Structure formats: C-alpha cells, structure tokens
Amino acid sequence: MNLDRNYLQQHFDFYKNQLLTDTIPFWFPRSIDDEYGGYLLMRDADGSLIDDDKAVWIQGRATWLLATLYNTVEQKKEWLEGAKVGVDFLLNHCFDADGQMFFHVTREGKPIRKRRYFFSETFAVIALAAYAKASGDKEIAEKAGSIFGKCIAYASGEIKLQAKFEDTRPAKGIGVPMIMMNTAQQLRETIGYPRCDEWIETWIKEIETYFVKDDIRCVMEQVAPEGSIIDHIDGRTLNPGHAIEGAWFILHEAKYRNNDKHLISLGCKMLDYMWERGWDKEYGGILYFKDVYNKPVQEYWQDMKFWWPQNEAIIATLLAYTMTGDEKYKSWHSQIHDYAYKYFHDKENGEWFGYLHRDGTIAQTAKGNLFKGPFHLPRQEWYCMQLLKEINF
Numbered sequence: 001m002n003l004d005r006n007y008l009q010q011h012f013d014f015y016k017n018q019l020l021t022d023t024i025p026f027w028f029p030r031s032i033d034d035e036y037g038g039y040l041l042m043r044d045a046d047g048s049l050i051d052d053d054k055a056v057w058i059q060g061r062a063t064w065l066l067a068t069l070y071n072t073v074e075q076k077k078e079w080l081e082g083a084k085v086g087v088d089f090l091l092n093h094c095f096d097a098d099g100q101m102f103f104h105v106t107r108e109g110k111p112i113r114k115r116r117y118f119f120s121e122t123f124a125v126i127a128l129a130a131y132a133k134a135s136g137d138k139e140i141a142e143k144a145g146s147i148f149g150k151c152i153a154y155a156s157g158e159i160k161l162q163a164k165f166e167d168t169r170p171a172k173g174i175g176v177p178m179i180m181m182n183t184a185q186q187l188r189e190t191i192g193y194p195r196c197d198e199w200i201e202t203w204i205k206e207i208e209t210y211f212v213k214d215d216i217r218c219v220m221e222q223v224a225p226e227g228s229i230i231d232h233i234d235g236r237t238l239n240p241g242h243a244i245e246g247a248w249f250i251l252h253e254a255k256y257r258n259n260d261k262h263l264i265s266l267g268c269k270m271l272d273y274m275w276e277r278g279w280d281k282e283y284g285g286i287l288y289f290k291d292v293y294n295k296p297v298q299e300y301w302q303d304m305k306f307w308w309p310q311n312e313a314i315i316a317t318l319l320a321y322t323m324t325g326d327e328k329y330k331s332w333h334s335q336i337h338d339y340a341y342k343y344f345h346d347k348e349n350g351e352w353f354g355y356l357h358r359d360g361t362i363a364q365t366a367k368g369n370l371f372k373g374p375f376h377l378p379r380q381e382w383y384c385m386q387l388l389k390e391i392n393f
Contacts, residue, residue: 001325005392011318011337012388019381020073026351026367027374028066032082036108038089041373045365046349052107056094058373059086060123064186065374065382067130071190072386083131087140090124099150100161104370116162117175118154121147122183129190141191148187152199155180171230173222174211177203178246185252204250208266211243217273218292219243229292236292237299240278241309244286247271248316251323264323271316275332278309283359284339286313304363305356307372310340311380318384322391352377 030047031039039062042051063086070079093109094101101120104113125148132141153159155176165171181203188196210227211220221239224230247270254263278286286309289302317333320326343360344352346367354372355363366372 003322003325003391004330007330008322008388008392012385012392015381015385015388019378019385022345022350023374023378023381024069026349027062027378028082029078031062031374032085033089033107036089037085037092038109039086039373040107041368042370043366043368045346045353045367047367050366051369053112053370054089054105054107054109055370055373056090056102056105056120057123057371058368058375059090059094060120060127061375062086062373063090063127064123064130065378067127067134068382070134071130073382080134083127083134087128087131090127091143094120094124116164118151118161119175119179121151121154122179125151125183126186126190129187133190144187144191145193148183148193151180151183169230169232169235170225171222171235172210172225174207174220174243174246177206178242178249181207181253182249185249185256200253204253204263204266207246207250212266212270212273214269216292217276219246219270219274220292233291233295233298236295237297238274238277238290238292239288239309240274240290241286241288241306241312243274244271244278244309244316245312247274248312248319251316251319255319255323259323267316268320268324268326268329271320271329275313275317278313279332279335280305280358284335285343285356285360286310286336287358303358305343305358305360307344307352307354308376310336310344311376314340314380315383319387322387 026047031041033040038054038059040049040052041058041062044050063083066079067083070076093105096102100114101124102111103115103120105111125144128140128144132144154161181200184196184200187193210223213220220229221237221242222235229235247267250263251267254260254267257263277290280287285305288304288306289297289299291297313336317329317336321329321333343356346353351367353362354366357363
C-alpha cells in the first residue's frame with residue numbers, strides 16, 4: 001500500500017500539537033472543581049464560566065479523556081489525579097436510587113434531570129475502565145464491568161426504561177448498537193470484559209442488517225423493527241455525522257481484527273454513502289440533518305454545522321485512507337480537515353466553537369454546555385495522533 005508518508009507525518013505533528021498545546025490546556029486544569037468535585041465545563045469562548053451545572057455525559061467523557069491521556073500519551077500525575085476527581089463525582093452524585101444515572105445535576109451534584117436512555121451509563125463505563133487501567137484500582141474495574149452489564153440489559157430490553165413514544169409507530173435507532181459497540185471496544189482495550197468480541201459482533205450485524213441500505217446508498221438513523229424505512233418526517237431524517245461516526249467504529253474493529261476485509265468494506269461504504277449525503281458541496285463541512293428522500297427536514301438547525309460531525313468525519317476519512325490507500329479518502333480527509341480547522345478553531349483562545357451557520361459564520365460562542373465539552377475534538381486529535389504514530393514510525 002502506497003501511503004503519502006509526508007502527508008501523514010504533517011498531520012501527526014499537527015494533531016499532537018493541537019491536542020497538547022491548544023485543546024487540553026483550554027479545559028484543564030481550569031475546569032477541575034476543587035470545591036465540589038467533578039468538572040466545570042460550561043464555558044464561553046474565552047474560557048469564562050457560563051453555568052456551573054454539570055452534564056453527567058460530559059463528566060464521564062472528561063474523566064475518560066484524562067485517564068486515556070495518562071494511559072496512552074504520558075503518565076502525568078495531574079491527569080491521573082484529575083481523572084479521579086471525575087470518577088469520585090460520578091460515583092458519589094450521578095446515580096439515582098434505582099441504579100439509573102442522571103443526565104443533568106447541579107454543581108454540588110443534586111439531580112435536575114434524567115433521560116429515557118442510558119448514554120450517561122456508557123460514558124461512565126469508559127471513564128471508570130480507563131481510570132481503572134491507569135490506577136490499577138480493581139474495585140473501579142469491577143464497577144465499570146457491572147455498569148456495562150446493566151447497559152447490555154437496557155440495550156437488549158431485559159430492563160425496560162420509560163418509553164419516549166407510544167407503541168403506535170414502533171422504531172429502533174442506530175444509536176444503541178453504535179454506542180454499545182464502541183463502549184465494548186474501549187472496555188476491551190482497557191480492562192477487558194467477558195464476551196466483548198461476541199457482543200461487538202452482534203451490534204455490528206444489527207447495524208449492517210437493519211440500518212445500512214445499499215439499494216439507496218444510505219445509513220438510516222432509525223427504522224421500523226424489521227428494518228423498513230418509516231416514511232414520516234422523523235423516520236426519514238438522517239444524521240450523516242452520526243452514521244460516519246459509526247463507520248469509523250466499524251473500521252476500528254476491522255483494524256483490531258487484522259484488517260478484516262468484510263468490516264473494511266462495510267465501514268467504507270457507510271462513510272461513502274453518508275459523505276455523499278452529508279458533505280455541503282457549496283460551503284464545505286458536514287450538514288447536520290438530511291431527509292432520506294430529499295424532502296424538507298423538520299428541525300430548524302438541519303443545515304447548520306455542528307462541531308462533532310466534523311470530528312467524526314476527520315477520523316473516518318483518515319482511518320479509511322490509512323487502511324485502504326484509496327486517494328479518495330485522502331482527498332476527503334484533506335477537505336474536512338482544512339474546513340474544520342479554518343472555521344471551527346478559535347485561534348485566539350484555543351479549542352473549537354461548537355455551532356456554525358451553514359456558511360461557516362459563528363452562530364454562538366459557547367465552547368461547553370450540556371452537550372459539548374472535552375470529548376469529540378480531543379478524542380479526534382488523540383485518535384488521529386495515535387493512529388499516525390502507529391503507522392508512520
């Protein structure tokens with residue numbers, strides 16, 4: 001395979017520099033809450049606090065990031081200690097009496113809101129597992145495995161969560177098999193867990209069987225239980241960035257399995273289908289929502305550019321290029337990389353703005369809120385740095 005080594009070297013240097021001198025310093029140590037524990041992550045462009053509430057998702061993600069940096073980049077004492085702050089807050093304040101986690105708590109850790117899904121739990125799993133590997137704490141490792149077991153029960157329907165919709169029009173989403181696959185991958189790579197490979201295979205088959213539509217070159221966000229397209233506004237709505245994230249999860253699994261050809265093919269066609277539908281040919285960047293039949297989309301932010309789909313596309317295109325050598329993916333990677341760092345990166349204060357209008361102008365200046373924090377961007381820079389380090393040196 002003839003890869004452009006100079007291209008890869010340049011991007012390794014870039015991602016490493018951005019991660020360690022730009023992205024991480026924006027968040028840490030300023031975001032560690034020395035008074036109440038956890039992290040204060042709801043921040044404006046200059047890093048000033050806009051709210052002291054805490055999103056449990058982001059508490060878990062930030063904990064994962066610090067522990068992962070310790071495990072894979074450098075064993076800095078402050079990263080390990082910072083991760084423990086997050087672990088303690090998650091365990092002491094973010095679980096309800098019924099065992100389900102909250103979504104949104106006050107600075108002190110008092111509950112505000114629960115969601116009708118279990119993504120807080122999946123982020124707690126990867127956070128605790130990464131910290132357990134970093135610290136050698138066996139009790140935390142057992143806790144991570146226990147929470148993951150509960151996630152499996154939620155995902156399989158063994159434990160029922162409160163339904164969001166009535167049973168009139170049943171549907172299932174790609175989000176559950178996607179996040180469970182990636183959670184299992186990270187658990188496997190940190191502390192291990194029985195049957196990870198088996199579960200990952202199950203979730204990949206679910207995505208391939210029900211959500212990937214080769215006849216119309218599309219990856220659906222939700223489908224009817226038997227896999228058919230639900231021809232209503234919600235059922236037709238696509239999220240290209242989310243499907244592209246799923247594509248690189250599958251490519252990552254292919255890499256783990258010694259470049260499994262079937263999984264490379266599956267991941268690449270998912271990327272192909274949703275790049276074709278999601279890339280904005282006029283302004284660049286990945287659009288947020290599209291309709292499978294090109295009808296109007298209900299959500300008013302459908303043509304905005306959010307930060308995280310760009311992060312996922314950067315990973316997916318670089319991974320596809322390095323695994324296949326296909327110049328198309330190098331070209332796509334160059335396009336999305338150049339677009340994203342031109343328009344999202346805050347060259348004055350560091351990190352990225354989260355929300356742009358379609359033409360690339362800034363919609364608002366927040367760097368952190370209930371959904372954005374130190375995860376998609378630093379994960380992208382870290383993953384690409386690790387990938388290129390492994391390949392190029």
